[in-house]
Amino acid sequence: MANQANLYSFPAVDALAPALRAYVISCQEAGLARHGVFKVAVSGGSLPKTLAQALIAEPSSPADTVKWDKWEIFFADERAVPLDDADSNYGLLKTELLDKLPAGTPPPTVHPISADPEVLADTQELSDQYEQTLVRSFAGRDSVRLPIFDLLLLGCGPDGHTCSLFPGHELLRETDAWVAPINDSPKPPLSRVTLTLPVITHAVRVAFVATGGGKKDIMKEIFEEESGLPCALVNSLCGDRCSWFVDNAAVEGISYPRRPFSL
């Protein structure tokens, strides 16, 4: 299974969470060694809740510490809604995770995708502005072809979409932009912005989290068929830089080999 995506399966989320934590902390330490900060982008959907379960726990040792003040948090995708809207991925991360950090935790730096109502109405402008945010953080586009995130934490929709990249959508062929708008999302809301496939597959590490029996049909397509689904494209382009943290229910009946989790 050299250079193929790692599939780590756990009986339930309770067992998945500590492994996910260990993995994120190892990516954090690698990022800190590389450039003194940890640059991570996160998805919305079911991910923030599982992430909170993984990360908001007392460290079991100094090496198990989440160094929040060293984190720069970006968004893998966002819906074109105000940040306090129930559909906002930023809003979700805030409610599920950021607001639950213990009092006195030195806060991470968070880069939401715009709060300006005028910009929200123009998704091209919204993505251009977020791309500029990335340019400022990752150096100018003149000096880097693509930003290199230390880690992307992604979800997998029941149709195999990830970020706001949907099956068969023309955005999957984007080769230039770092961030792109979508105004015909098959899943509401219609208007969103997303990191593009070249940015996703350029990250140092990519981790998917997928749980529950509702994901098992699409997981079979992703791992066992030539589906061309967005999640499958990430798998084939990232190889073993990509790891899946799933519960047994999500991979029931799938023969793709699971790996015992280790760092």
Ligand SMILES: O=C1O[C@H](COP(=O)(O)O)[C@@H](O)[C@H](O)[C@H]1O
């Ligand atoms: O719309 C979205 O859905 C995906 C998958 O969500 P899930 O609830 O099935 O985990 C999510 O990763 C993405 O960020 C979000 O915008």
